[in-house]
Amino acid sequence: MSWLQLLWAEFKAILADKAIVVTVFGGVLFYSVLYPLPYLNQVPTEQMVVVVDHDNSSLSRQLLRHADASPKIKIVAQVGSINEAQQWISDSKAHGLLVIPEGFRRNLLLGKGATLSYGGDASYFLIYSAIAEGLISAGMDAGKQVQMLGLLARGQNPKQAEQSLNSVNINSVPVFNPSLGYTPYVVPGLFLLILHQTLLIGTGILGAGQWRKKGYWNEVSPLALIGARLTVFCAIYAVFSSFYLGYCFYWYDVSVQATLAEVGLFMLPFLLSTAACGIALSCLFVKRELPTQVLLLVSMPILFVSGFVWPLALIPDLLVQVSQVIPAVPAILGMLELNQMGTDWTNVMPQWLQMWALFALFCLLAYIGINRRLSTHLLQQE
Numbered sequence: 001m002s003w004l005q006l007l008w009a010e011f012k013a014i015l016a017d018k019a020i021v022v023t024v025f026g027g028v029l030f031y032s033v034l035y036p037l038p039y040l041n042q043v044p045t046e047q048m049v050v051v052v053d054h055d056n057s058s059l060s061r062q063l064l065r066h067a068d069a070s071p072k073i074k075i076v077a078q079v080g081s082i083n084e085a086q087q088w089i090s091d092s093k094a095h096g097l098l099v100i101p102e103g104f105r106r107n108l109l110l111g112k113g114a115t116l117s118y119g120g121d122a123s124y125f126l127i128y129s130a131i132a133e134g135l136i137s138a139g140m141d142a143g144k145q146v147q148m149l150g151l152l153a154r155g156q157n158p159k160q161a162e163q164s165l166n167s168v169n170i171n172s173v174p175v176f177n178p179s180l181g182y183t184p185y186v187v188p189g190l191f192l193l194i195l196h197q198t199l200l201i202g203t204g205i206l207g208a209g210q211w212r213k214k215g216y217w218n219e220v221s222p223l224a225l226i227g228a229r230l231t232v233f234c235a236i237y238a239v240f241s242s243f244y245l246g247y248c249f250y251w252y253d254v255s256v257q258a259t260l261a262e263v264g265l266f267m268l269p270f271l272l273s274t275a276a277c278g279i280a281l282s283c284l285f286v287k288r289e290l291p292t293q294v295l296l297l298v299s300m301p302i303l304f305v306s307g308f309v310w311p312l313a314l315i316p317d318l319l320v321q322v323s324q325v326i327p328a329v330p331a332i333l334g335m336l337e338l339n340q341m342g343t344d345w346t347n348v349m350p351q352w353l354q355m356w357a358l359f360a361l362f363c364l365l366a367y368i369g370i371n372r373r374l375s376t377h378l379l380q381q382e
Helices: 003-016 018-034 058-069 082-090 104-109 125-153 158-165 182-208 222-251 260-282 289-297 299-305 317-325 328-340 345-381
Strands: 047-053 073-079 096-100 117-120
Touching: 003 018, 003 182, 003 222, 018 182, 018 222, 047 058, 047 082, 047 125, 058 073, 058 096, 058 104, 058 125, 073 082, 073 125, 082 096, 096 125, 117 125, 182 222, 182 260, 182 289, 182 299, 182 328, 222 260, 222 345, 260 289, 260 328, 260 345, 289 299, 299 317, 299 328, 317 328, 317 345, 328 345
Parallel strands: 047 073, 047 096
Antiparallel strands: 096 117
């Protein structure tokens, strides 16, 4: 069998397998829409807040108007007690509460200060942070206005009074995620993980379904089979990678800093090492269902040990060290630095070389595994 015939046989075997087509072609397209869909609005706004106003003064009502004017908060009701407010949150009618204490206006005018209490549903950290930020901003604005009235009453110049209250101006410039949204934060790493897992599952299903049968894979050497399988799968996933890291990144407004050549050069060892890992793992399975079941179970642990949704400092060192044999781990960290943070190529060189080392390791394991599988098949025939 010639090299071109072997490549064509591999390609036909992939297309003829419904499980591989659904996982590889359908999965990549389906997940490109499914995962970002809940976060298309990027930043939570107009979060419902219920108020307990024990002061009921002109200043407390002004505070509520400022809070309601905030783009992050919407005042939906005013109740008489904290228990009622908590019930609103329990019934999902509101996500947070604000408590204005009795004597709020009087204490501020006397210069004694006042404490505003707020709370929220912390099970959704984006919602909770939006409520906290909106209420803190409204409370600080109300406090500054009262302080301004006090300074003016003491005869201070209006411009000097304003400067004393706003002596420090904060110029906040978001880096790497200009929209401060969830999609640009999670999509770059998640898309690489999807490519990694679907490629592992696809190569695993193809190999696991062939070792107990007779076919073209028995007529070629293990090296030729590995080379052909790597070539076909990497060619397919080069297209998927271009779709994810090109079209999808621009569609979801993800920050892109690296050049096309740098991204392609970095993705090459990632696809090769992942495909070689899938071929090696396929030698461990004899049932076609097992690769999907096993690899889906490890998707969530890989997501965390990759370090972009949870700090590596909070993960046990042993897990971090063991995870370095997973191609997705150096690929995600390196690609985030290169493409989203705009770092120099020299800074991602360790991850790049690590993926080439993993490619060599998994190619060796795949060669040993295929040799054993083919030898076992010949012995069973005899």
